[in-house]
Amino acid sequence: MEIKRIIKIKNEKETENFGRRLGESLSAGDVVAMVGDLGTGKTTLTGYIARGLGIKETVSSPTFTIIKEYNSGRLPLYHFDVYRIGDPEELFNIGADEYFDGDGVCVVEWADLVSEELPENSKYIFIEYGEKEGERIYKCTF
């Protein structure tokens, strides 16, 4: 996987700008794969991607239900948190492949746990903590 750009995020406002712009640029069938530790702001970033897609609902954590769907935007958003999935193959038991090939955009949190099952052209964002509190580093494959 080739990292094409590294973005330094100083605060949540910059996360918002990045997320909105990404959301505006996505098309049906795109899969955004997020890799990052607890508390690095994966769900927060997804919320701003949703805003960029024109989604109005609150994007809350999908940890418990694995998938949440949002249909109020320009494209449907399918928000995955695969942390609780023990075996990547279980993704198929929940119909994930249909989502990946579907009419909307998929965002997958903890994508490293299921990377072999994700489409090859998935847009990866590796999120790391920055030096200061609130700072993050985004390493993108797109």
Added chain:
Amino acid sequence: MKDGKFLTMAFESSCDETAVAVLADGRQVLSNVISSQIDIFKNYGGVVPEIAARHHLENINEVMDRALREAGVTLKEIDLIGVTHGPGLVGALLIGIATAKAVAYAADIPLIGVHHIMGHISANFIQFPRLQPPFTALVTSGGHTNIADMQSYTCCKVIGSTRDDAVGEAYDKVARVLGLGYPGGPKIDKIAREGDPQAIHFKRIMLEKDSYDFSFSGLKTAVLNYINSAKQSGREINRADVAAGFQQAVIDVIVEKSMAAARKMDYGKLALAGGVAANSKLRAELEKACRKENIELYVPEPVLCTDNAAMIGCAAYYRYMAGERDGLDIDAYASLPL
């Protein structure tokens, strides 16, 4: 009908648990079977695969048979079928729905779809036979955090929800970081008793004035920041103090918002629901606050707080009695407004 009593059989499969229950007259539990309690799972070495719909599919007939057997009734005596139709994991919900539909169709029994949160709140009717709406409800679990206005047996208005992590989820994630294991709620509850809740102060995230919404993601990040900076500077972390400080920050917010909602609705009753209601500290603090303000607090026993089908049957019963009916075309919804 059996012995003059109206029988409801209900299915719940919105997440991890496959559950079937039989109730008499809507509030009396004849059986309440939850898959993880069944011995056959012990054959898997105690590991119950968590999420896949496939497992619901493998278990649901066995769970239903057992629910009927324990209740001492036959399918012919069932008057109503209730089933959770959202919100939840669609693949998992579908198993309960397909089974409920098949049984309803084959045995010609009316069918009612139930909102999972409405079910959780209805657990209170089972535990407290004399409780009547209206009341204020607080639903806290691994997947949900809501404050609701339970206006009648069938009408409930959610006035506050989490904007990011559910309470139970925040507990699980913090427990994970502290190396306490899963499920996080009981583990943090326990270790926090040995800690000083004032030792580390985490910010109480109240959001806008008058908002009944919750946000726990920032608190989780604050705990992480605390642990990371302690590690970096080589300071030893007192896990009990971290757990106690985190728990106090969560509970302060929940208690303040619940009490504000209860005061505004002015029903004089606050009912808890969902798995986090079993948290000893939350119960103790709510009891204290309710006593001070002369509000009656209702807390169902843990088996009725975590996911179960009895609560779904109760909610289905009241919808049926209110004249509502669903067709065999009901579907599963990942997100479902109340």
